[in-house]
Amino acid sequence: SQQGEEDPQALSIQEGENATMNCSYKTSINNLQWYRQNSGRGLVHLILIRSNEREKHSGRLRVTLDTSKKSSSLLITASRAADTASYFCATAAFSGGGADGLTFGKGTHLIIQP
């Protein structure tokens, strides 16, 4: 199964700085999604980018997708302490007429230092 792999595994930056996380995957996808997980909680969807899109913005988030390199990046601008969380990329493919589950990477743990 295809799999997203985030890089780096952990990232610590100062409040106000920008944070960039990368994701690589192995096979063709329909879309790629980013999720945030606060400690011990469920995942929250951040942004979805389809395979025919190259860049997408949502508030302080910017996601890029390069299907030729099978990679994506998530940029969080002007980071805040509340952005401290784990961030996961997930890839989705459709088979037949149904829908598969997402395939998640192992996540990047982001710490924002005040």
Added chain:
Amino acid sequence: DVKVTQSSRYLVKRTGEKVFLECVQDMDHENMFWYRQDPGLGLRLIYFSYDVKMKEKGDIPEGYSVSREKKERFSLILESASTNQTSMYLCASARLAGHYEQYFGPGTRLTVT
């Protein structure tokens, strides 16, 4: 506000017990999913369902079964719990086609002793 709820936040069971984890969504989503999350392994798909009474195996279905008798409810069953099933279990739901973001519940942290 969309909502996925799970029956328990924390659960402690003994080896060999039958365990039921319940998930309910109020968004009329066709698709529902069960994942487990373990340190260093990320989230792995156990089972999913794309319609009532329909189920598909995910990447790690061994030791688990599921039930979907109603559209809003998806249950994960551990027939005979084992210590290697100690984990965080996350339920999610999603619409069928096109818009495919998943909505997650808060998770159930299961400990099998």
